[in-house]
Amino acid sequence: MTARQWSRDLSMGLRFAFSGGREGWIRVVLTAVGVGLGVALLLVTTAVPHALAARTDRADDRMDRTMLNTAKALPRSDRTVLVADVDTTYRDKDVYGRELEPEGADAPLPPGVDAFPAPGEMVVSPALRALLDSADGELLRQRLPDRVVGTIGGRGLLGSRELAFYRGTEGLAAKLGGQSVIRIDRFGEADRSGDGLDPVLLLLTLVVFVVLLTPVCVFVATAVRFGGDRRDRRLAALRLVGADSATARRIAAGEALAGAVLGLLCGAACFLGCRRLADRFELFGLSVLPGDLDPSAALVLLVAVCVPAAAVAVTLLAMRRVVVEPLGVVRTARPARRRLWWRLLLPVAGLGLLATLMGRGTTGGNFNQYQVSAGVVLLLAGVTVLLPWVVDAVVTRLGSGGVAWQLAVRRLQLSGSTASRMVNGIAVAVAGAIALQMLFTGVEPAYTSASPQDLTRAQMQVSTSRGVSVAQASAEFAATKGVDRVYAYAEGMVADRPDADSGWSTLLTVGDCAALRTSAKLPSCHDGDVFTVRGEDVGDDTEALAERGHRVYLDPYDTLAGSEAADASLAWTLPRRVKRAVSVMNPVGEHRGGLLVTPGALPGGAGATLTATFLLRVDDSVADVHDRVRNTAARVDPLARTAVWSETDQSHKFASIRTGLLAGAACVLTLIGASLLVSQLEQLRERRRLLSALVAFGTRRRTLTLSVLWQTAIPVALGLALAMLAGLALGAVLLRMADERVSVDWASVLAMTGIGAGVVLAVTLLSLPPLLRLMRPDGLRTE
Template sequence: MTVLEERSTKKAAGSPKAPGKGSGWIHDLGLGIRFAVGGGREGWIRTLLTAVGVGLGVALLLIASSVPNLLDNRSDRTAGRAPNFTNHDAPPAPGDNTLVYDNASSEYRGDSVGGWLLRPDGAHPPIPPGVDRIPRPGEMVVSPALKDLLESPEGQLLRERLKFQIIGTIADEGLSDPHDLYMYAGSDTITQKGGGRTAQFGGNRLPEEPMDPVLVILIILICVVLLIPVAIFIATAVRFGGERRDRRLAALRLIGADIRMTRRAAAGESLFGAGVGLLYGALFFLVGRQFVGMVQFWRISAFPSDLAPVPGLAVLILLAVPACAVLVTLFALRSVAIEPLGVVRQGRSRKRRLMWRLPIPAIGVGLLLFSDIAGGNRGPLDVAVVAAGIILILLGMVTLLPWLVESVVAHVRGGPVPWQLAFRRLQLNSTAGTRAVSGITVAVAGGIALQMYFVGINDDFNTTTGQDPKRAQMGVMTESAKGALAERMIKDFRATEGVTGVIGTIDSYVLGAGALDEWGDPEGAPVTYGTCATLRELAHLPGCEDGDVFISHTEGNKDAGWVTKVARPGKQVDLNEWYRDEGSEKLEPQLWTIPKDARTVTPRKDPAGQERHGIFVTPGALDPAKLPSASTTAQIQTDESDPDAQEHVRNTAYLMDPSLRIWTYQMTQRDKQYDSIRTSLFVGATATMILIAASMLVSQIEQLRERRKLLSVLVAFGTRRSTLAWSILWQTAIPVALGTALAVMGGLGLGRVMLHLIDKEITDWLIFLPLAGVGAAMIAIVTLLSLPVLWRLMRPDGLRTE
């Protein structure tokens, strides 16, 4: 009896008898777990690779399952820190527990700086969340991020704007995220007329508007595209070390185990790796979320406490990952004949069939074409049908990829040595090479479909404003300025650094004596006060001198009737009448006669894209002090070569009145829901691409370890290391190139079907080029990172064995 036969006999004699049918699964799974635990150094390395791979995927799934809580927490904190203005029409009476507030938000170098001016009415005003007390006049409390910015050299211009003494910082419960720029400042000059009065903070969450069906489809597409690569990565990770596992199972067959027992033992081994991966994933998640506040993707951040998985989704992940490990292992072993003397897969395998793979994406296309979610049906069933259709199309590409790689490499012969080594390896076993590439295929295909969808719906969610940023880049307005303050506003803006011109107007309203509308109320007309230079920007003037008055209107315009009734040369108008409505200050009539030589002019669009009708008055014709409660608008031209010109304008406005409304002119405006979804896509795509790169690297290292002895043999026979390195590159590049080609075709097809759902046409067939370049970049990165491992394995002493 040989030593091998003696050992096999002892193992068979010492092994437990076949368990009953009910306990067979438990016994065999436990045997596989014993193999994973007691497999020595090689076994633990294999388990570690599997656990790390599964752990990375689980961590990303836990992050994804935390998104609903993250968004809700941010919304709750954002709504809870603002004064309650839902009762703005009937504010509370001044009392010991009320305060007056006014908006003090601004912008600094592209970042929003939020905040409020506060003035208590009594000794016990409401306190904002995260703040100990209301700041006194000249004081402010700020967020930690705003304090850091103000104390840094980059915040010099902002310090000139926020000239308050910092007395403390806002706690986390009063901030939307760790990078939030927010403040509360005390003031003794604000009034309820400019802002409002409240007795509490919070309660401002308004009912959300129903989401557009186009955006619902987009969200489904994003979720599926981002999460399927994660699932593929986990399924790939549980199969690390598959060739060595199959050889161990062959040894198990040698001592008397049947086929079903060996498969269940293999499932137990994968189950252990997945279980350890769950622990690793939870560890990665718990450790990683402690640092989440330190990073910011696309200006989005979160507190560690925000990353809390939804309990139901967390339980689903806990159950689905081990189940996935068992099912994937059993499915993989269906094509492997494990016999006592070896694994048949090492011989010539059966050619992959195409016929069962094609119906998968075809069914997905059929589900999408027959769905009616774009027609307004957005119930759970409709969402599930669209999601199932997208999943089937993407999974169809995953099933087609192995057949495509096998078919292409099967007949390749000749070429340089690295090329031959790479193709021969793929001809012998292309499964390992295509397994990791599946994630790239799905990600690239989904990315192409998403980009096509975004381009297709872009015009629907980006509206043309009609504004002209070439004539003015910024606008400033106040609704509570007196005439004197309005003049000072225009003067100060013209003297501001970086300002090249100001179109400044004082705007009011007058009523005509005896002119009544269809309801019997007095007719009115707007009054625009400005210099000749300003009025030329607002109307086509035949000539202008100080003291001139013009009547601006367009025949056929809805405002033309008001203007022709009220604004007549030689007719009197009341400058105060407009402000003597119920509840307002009672003002005596202040009559002013429109000059008889007032000329009629045609308005032109201002930089905001609006035509102004009414009475145009130059300074010499009317004293602005007679306009008791005029509003002021300044359309400001800045020096575009000065990057801080707009910040200087904001500083001037803030020091004049923090509640001044400031905006920038832009030709297009993007829908907020659409913009939020687009930002979320960029964040999710970044995390998914990082995971795919990690998947390829771990898979590459695992394949190199599997071929350690082969690499050592080639080196021992004099093969150059550079030759082997190039062969590894080609082994990675060929499946990626084929996967990318498949992804381009599949992505274009999926994008076309998705656009068909909303009756849109493809506008750019070359949108796949940037994403195809991502695949090439990943090849280079993974190859470079795997070279140190390759160099360490390519040593002749790797032939040593026990």
């Protein structure tokens, strides 16, 4: 067989595809749509690495919190700017915020900002501007009342839908040394020392990509076989004029190649359209800029080569079971019995590849990505080759029933492979989803810890900068709608010397008796009392400092802005009678030690050295109670940091991978539904004349509709059962690879299976109107 013959036959198939009249065009269009959907998603996937890298680069470019920059390390100059972290949250969305105070004409601007906003002004992201202008942003407008004077450019945003702002301010120098304010001379110096994923998280990421892409490849392979029955009947005419069977197969491959090439163009057009509109959408909190979706040339070339090659290979492989003769196609006879042994080789080989990696967990080094990918793909591909055998084995043993049942069973007995192809994609997707759910559930405890906070006593925490009046702030929080109780205390450090680099030092906690009782068991308490208590992190220094009449110094670490040494006014003589108390677990979840002091015992001006913390018990039934508290905190102190307590704390990296999985799964499920609908419509079109003939002979439409539903339900039920077994096997192996105990969350397994069945049910319901139209007698017309 020469290359010239191949090219001649393939080109003839290409011409037949576009010159075969209405039927030929319909088949090519259906194939192009099916392939195009898959290609579009593949192109989006190839763009994911660049999109993630672009987000990371922009995050680094605007970085202002580093381990190398501290308030004391950088002196004031014309090239410095003071930056305050004023991040906040509105409902369930994070809002990136910074206050800026340039200290000279050459102060650096953050990326995406053209000029510094003046005090009382701010520049915002497009999404934040839209939110502030909408009715939904009423509470946020109260927190951000500054006048909007500009928009942050794309270089300064992680995604198109990110909520972000920069606002001008003054007086930040007095706040230097706290956790929120820093002086920098450039943006973009990132501390990447903590980057990187451990082996289990890398395994999770790799498996997510493989599991999401495998159903896409299955659908692309299925789409190139649309309209196969009519195409094979046309090939019989070619045999009649002298073409041999090999030539007929190559011509059929040429027709499939035409649909695949057109599908590539459709997919590229769909990808470009999605790319232009990417900035308008957000999925599970993730958004991108259009320029982020820029796949590498190598990956695009790989897709462009593999899709047409797969179309040719799949068609030639499928034609092995079809005998195209000059007088017809031998397809409707009972097919030869399918062999099982070779179909088991794929999943067994996949399990074998993965089995050698069992027990490694996070301590055995990174997993071989090629071995993992090959093992997962082989196991999932085993579902696609086993399903036709399972369908044939079951439908040949199905007994008699009603007319609709008999029509469905007979159709499946004659063309079970066609029904299996429709279900393959959803079966692979469900198997992968079950495996991923098992893996995520199994490793989640390693990345999730119980929160130490006592949510029965408080549910929110607000921390302010130095100098905030605790009494006034407590009154404002107590007056906030939805706040039931406020525990307020201030804290700082005391030492026996003005410079705490040597000598004794301990923690100082200031609050009323009710607040102090949340941290210690007090013998008795009156304003003016001082207590010593030993906590987990505080040693004997507390007892030494608490000697009668001992002179101590507040703020010994020189955190007050502009001071070269602790001021004499910060000296404090302890009262001669210091009581002892027993430390108890406070609502924050810690045993606080050091000195517990009531406000009446402190000298005047001591509040300027202390930071305040407010623990709030709130009524979650009050609408937007958390945002109401955040608004109050912003009035009390623009640099206040607010946290909503939860019962568990989860690794940010683990949560990010789960979010990426949800976003990818949503895209794949959309593709599954669209491709299944196209496939279903193609199958109905193939049977149009048969359905019309049955209606013309008096068959009830209800009977035919039920028969079509049975033809979908039986393969789907078998496919989902097989997918459940494959998913459980893959999930168990992956858990052993992560060195976790194998356990099955049956509720999640059934939920994944139910989602797959729900997609098929939705597609079936959408195909009913076209089915009813195809049952009209005029479907017997022909050209």
